[in-house]
Amino acid sequence: METYVCPRCGNQDQKYFGQKKDGSFYCRRCISFQGKEAKETSPPYPAKLHLDYPLSPFQEKLSSKLVENFKNKKDSLIHAVCGAGKTELILKTIETALLMGKRPGFAVPRRDVAIELYGRLKNAFPSAKCVLVYGGETENLEGDIIVLTTHQLYRYPHYFDLLIVDEIDAFPYKGDFVLNAFVKKAVRGNLILMSATPPKDILEEFAKEKKSILHLDARFHLKAMPVPSFKECLHALQVFYAAYRLKEYQKEKKPCFVFAPTIYECELAGKILKYFFKEGEIVHSQKENRSFLIEQFRQGKIPFLVTTSVLERGVTLKNLQVIVLHADEENIYDAATLIQIAGRVGRKKGFEKGDVLFLGEKKTESIKSAIGEIEKSNGNLQSLLS
Ligand SMILES: [Zn+2]
Known part of the structure; x- marks a missing residue:
């Protein structure tokens, strides 16, 4: 029998394929990801980065290295301690991409992180059109900077010249075949992956393929991490x-x-x-009022x-x-x-x-x-x- 490869997620495991009445195949691994795809519009607006606070010297150095890697068409993996200020590291690379007329995207596994990130990117690039895409928020897919959950990447096949993926070790992305495949498929240029605790297989892949692994051991305030x-x-x-x-x-x-x-x-x-x-x-996770309780806790009421x-x-x-x-x-x-x-x-x-x-x-x-x-x-x- 001929081996069939899913054009969307790359699945080759035949047991996941079903056949429709008309004889065509469908893939059970990615069938739940259905919906409209983004159109390729005019190149993104060359928006300038606007940051009203300075980076630490370590952030600055790493930020420049990332720009250099992007210009040299090299993938990067950022291994930064918790609290290092990872988002600041990639802003300069996003600006570089925009100025070159290249399309940047920023994907994270979790929706609440995507929402927060969207706010920060909007502030950092006031003249760019940022769009936020997640389950339930899929009307506007096109913009200069696209912030999305990894679940929505299937809407962007071969779309991003620069794709940043943060929290690559977080649920539900880590070890998920389909989501990992969507990342590979959505990027037509280069990747920047980020984590405080990168999975071993990705570290090994980067080392083997001589891609760039960048370490940041300093928190943004330059004080040591509390040792448990x-x-x-x-x-x-x-x-x-x-x-x-x-x-x-x-x-x-x-x-x-x-x-x-x-x-x-x-x-x-x-x-x-x-x-x-x-x-x-x-x-x-089963507590319905958890957002409320977390907010009360933030305000010091709990x-x-x-x-x-x-x-x-x-x-x-x-x-x-x-x-x-x-x-x-x-x-x-x-x-x-x-x-x-x-x-x-x-x-x-x-x-x-x-x-x-x-x-x-x-x-x-x-x-x-x-x-x-x-x-x-x-x-x-x-x-x-x-
Ligand atoms: Zn598939």
Whole structure:
């Protein structure tokens, strides 16, 4: 039998193909991605970058390197610590693309990140037309700068001369065959991939194909990342130890995230903690009012949130502390997840320090590796600064 290759996602696995009545094939891997595609309009407007704050010298250096790579038609992978200010790094490359009449796009796995990014790019390029595309927001597909979720990339086949993809290790993009295929198909020029914890296969691919891997070990405020501490503690007692720490944080008026590995554990820990504190709240993917609760927390109206990994990324809060319950659950907490969680702390200028506490019955390889990676980045930062 002839091997059929899906023209949209590149799937070659025959078991995913079905046949319509008229004899033509369809691919079950990508069939759910249906809708109108973007048209190629006149070249983008050569908009200038407008940034009203300076980059750190390290950001500046990396930013120039990215422009150089783009001009030399070279793909780049940015491996930057959490809180490095990754978005600022690529603005100059977007400007370069626009001035050359090339089409830039910026894709991220998660919708809320896309929305935030869209706002920032609009501010940075006031004279460009930025469009935002995600599930439910697909009317306007054409503009000078396109910000979208990775799910919407199928609307842009061979479209982008510059495609930036942030959080390449995040759900649902990581390891997703179809979404990864959409990235490859949407780019006709060069890629810039970004992550604080890039997956091993991508690091290996970049090394093998001699593409550019750029490291940024400095947070934008040039202070070291808080190094997590590990405390060995019996499973059932961890929540009580967390309660003891929360009491301290409340006295010092420090907000805190308490992470739990599952919704069940999250609810359970939340109930126990609410026995000690009236004001805490529980937030996980099944909580309908979670945006409201997160906003209340941001405004300082709630002192702590018990949560699952839904808050592992993206949230930046002044003076935040973090406790991870059952951090030894390796199915949930791999090293990358623990690094992302630790990366919530110390991000704001003036509040560069903070506690990251991993509680567990044993110190797993993932815990050791997460602590080791952060110490390594801090070491690199010291040599950069000296
Ligand atoms: Zn397909």
